Amino acid sequence: MEHIRTPKVEQVKLLDRFSNKSVTGTLHLTATHLIFVESNSTSAQEIWILHHHIASVEKLSLTTSGCPLLIQCRNFRLVHFVIPRERDCHDIYSSLLRLLRPVSYDELYAFSYNPKQNDQQREEGWQLIDLAAEFERMGVPCDQWQLTDVNREYKVCETYPRDLYVPITASKPIIVGSSKFRSKGRFPVLTYFYQEKKAAVCRCSQPLSGFSARCLEDEHMLQAISKANHNSRCIYVMDTRPKLNALANRAAGKGYENEDNYPNIRFQFVGIENIHVMRGSLQKLLEVMGTRSLSMTDYLVGLENSGWLRHIKAIMDAAIFLAKAVTVEGASVLVHCSDGWDRTAQVCALGSLLMDPYYRTIKGFMVLIEKDWISFGHKFADRCDQLDPDPKEVSPIFTQFLECVWQLTEQFPQAFEFSEWFLIQIHEHVHSCQFGNFLGNSQRQREDLQLKERTYSLWAHLLSEKQNYLNPVYSLSFAESHPVLEPSTQAYHFKFWRNMYHQYDRSMHPRQSILKHVLTLKESNRELEGTVQALKTKLQAFGVSTSPLKPQTPPRERSLPSRPQSLILGAPLLSRKEVQQEEDEEVLGEEAREDAPASTDGERTVEGSSATENGYGELTGSFGSKNEPAVVTLEFGVARMTC
């Protein structure tokens, strides 16, 4: 709190990013949030920005109307305030600079966030995901794979979890020897077991082969993996890096497997670029998308030049290769990149998702993230810039994974139990530092921080509002008939994910959502069914037979039993949160309201007609000029409805 010099500034203008519209309101600065409350009483919108979400704050040069403050968030929100007095602006600015750069983990929101749960509930939350049970689900341990305790004390590899699964023929000396020959000690371990063909997906980091070094234990290790699969002796080794990068690594004493030294391997480069390229690519993408009155040509050229979708496709291609090798050829695959925690996590997780319908359910997807990302040490703290940032370590690796999944949901609308809002919500919380799951860089660090005792689990929170994330057209029979997804990699399937990168640019989104609407219908179907059942039971209790027609039970009765109001057709689907839980979900709630059918929504009308005053000036202003710009920048750039 001592960092906050000015907790409240009035008469602050919030400028719309893509039009000349603005609203006036009050800015509040709290220990955890920056809050903007619009003064207009009829449509008072509130914006809550968690400090952890802020990526950068910029004070622009003074204008006649005040001092502009530009805030960029990690969830791709961009807000532009104009603060009347420069001193206030400076106060806010410097407070924010301090607040968004926490120096110790204790300062993170997760350690102060309290959703009013008791310890038991908290513990239950953390027990939701059990990786041992997950390996059991895959059929491990089995006659070929076993749990090893070499890393129980994090002695062999400190970025790996304690429990690791290896081939039964891999003895401790082999494991230890292999780990010494692998970058950061990340030796080959099992991450997914394809029971049907007894084929394994293993992951590791690059070998320290340099130009000629060998390691017998490491060779034995691969041999053991190969022996564990009776279907196919040959194992694929996927180096997810471009060949050039791998070659360059050799000069530093690292590198890749020499096929001559490892019998039965098929070595393959995949060509996913490194974290620096990905960071640059996203930056370019956001720059283009943030341009005002962007033309169609600039949009498409910018999309191409950013290379973003090319990278997404590269990851997808790799995952498809992996899934094919395992499911079609029944071969085991070893995946690595340099350290084996970025590209390797992407490819293993996405590949497993293609192979196993379980990972396409809400619970299964949580398990997948917990396994391939959290437990195997994707460096969330570094990549997501949680603490004491090194800008060179930040990279949207996990975002890319979520996007790949989204691209799949677009291609297979019935294959996933969850909708894109689930993915977006996870992305939100990877950066919010509100829950303990993603804090730190490895399991070991998480244990040191005692996260399970001191913070709450995101998964419990998400499961509690599961109905908001359901995909209404999810079909179990589709999952049964398509256990393995075979996505097309035609270029036209790769689309720009507007709802992620423009989540907060309200003007850009459809004002009506099929998803939310159908979800409401489905929910209401379920309710009606429930009511009918309840009434039947009641009647039976009174000794009335339920089979004949019963005019005395009008269908209207269905509104009698009490139920959450959100289920009423057309009402906001996401219920508003309690104040202490408010945060960014608030915004989702806001959106849901917009997405509700028009006829039930008075507010939109207000918004539309109040917007009316603004554009006219622009309209008349455009008459005089001889060379009209081809692109219209008027008000109707905004999707809306008016009377």
Place this chain on the structure above:
Amino acid sequence: MELSEHIKTANVEDVTLRRPFHPALRGTLCVTSHHLLFSNRKDEASWQLLILLKNIDAIEKRAVGSSGTITIKCKDLLVLQLEIPGMEECLNIASSIEALSSLESVTEMYPFFYRPSHLTLLGPWGLSTTEQYYKQTERLWDRWRVSKVNSDYSVCPSYPSAVIVPREVDDDKLIRSARFRQGGRFPVLSYCHHSNGMVIMRSSQPLTGANKKRCKEDELLLQAVIDGSELGYIIDLRSAQQAQQARMTGGGFESKSCYRHWKRIHRHHERGKVVQESLIKLVEACSDLSHSVDRWLSKLENSKWLSHVHSALSTAGLVVECVERDGHSVLVHGSEGTDNTLLVSSLAQIILDPASRTVTGFLCLLEREWIQAGHPFQQRCAHSAYSHARLKQECPSFLLLLDCVWQVWRQFPLALEFSEALLLRLAQEVYASNYGTFLCNNEQERCAAGVKENTHCLFQSMLKPDIEEQYLNPLYEPTDLAIWPSVHPQSLQLWTGMFLRWTEYAQNMEEAREEVWSIVKEHRERV
């Protein structure tokens, strides 16, 4: 020459057919005057494939040993292959297809021969007429009238016989105004807004020419449109520079000094050949099987198709803004007033008018604003994206409209009563049809060819209850509000249902749609 004379080989056995989503089939190929039939059964009455020859945009033949392969590319973007044993048969079939798919004479076309048992040629043709529209639209009665000045199509060959004009302007003035407008397309009413009585007019460009001619009657006509209110807008669908240049060839624009109460806004729209080439490039890009994202994006950009969608929606938005928000009447025109003009005026109505968002309302809108208003369908839709023929007057304006409507539906999925299926059906029918609706270039030609007496009306058949059902949007919830689409490039998308229609992607989408339907049906039954 009889049509049958084009057919040298009517039947070929042992032909192999390859097409998307189906295993290769072996069977008999048969060419008739209007159709290509393929059957793999002895039973003649059943067939696996029936294509209107008019639907065929291009064919490519290739010899493989003694047999030949014909690749058929249809105007609805379907591509299929026929392997025909015997080179001679192959060449004969190919030349029959070439000759019969490009018939020029309207009365030889299939709609004149299509006689299904469930339809009758008796009774009125079409959904509505100008007079009926006027009668139904009470808000017009006060200040507007139906003029029959064009009853013999002499004033404007491309207008219908009846048009709606300001009550106080007599027919003589209309004739004079028509002489001052390209193709005689004087300003007529297109839409009158239900909430404030403001109107959208459309016309062609005025023939001011290099020496700035004036026409008093034309000025009076427009003056009568705004009737004392201080301002109207002219949305000129050309850039200011293009409008200036048009004067050199006898065209021009309404100058400020002559039309004092009208303000002119220029919005550049591509037309004709440029748009046709966009379509060709887009379809080419969609059938490119290379897997490079960069190449795809660059081809998509290069086609400029989405840019046309973007400008059409933007300008329609501008028109709506003038009418609905600012409460002013609007005149829309480009050069000829038969393409972009209709595109913009009909899109504006979709955005503004809830009545045009129902199945019937939408089809009526198309009938009024495209068919009666004289969009030259025969010229514009002679060829589609695959044809190698030299472009004459082809332009996919209508397809562009359907794409724009699809974009609106994407953004307001509950606001339209019809579904994508209706748009897809129209996109197909406009190029090749059993029905007479899209034949000819205007009402005059349709009259001369006897279209109304000798063909069936597509729209009527689509509105038959059992047929209409397949075009309904399960989620439809009528709204009286104007629906303003967002025109950020990020908000516009490739119309995959159309352009990627023959891919597996479309099939997955179809299944998802069916699931939505079943949820809605379940809900209706429960409630």
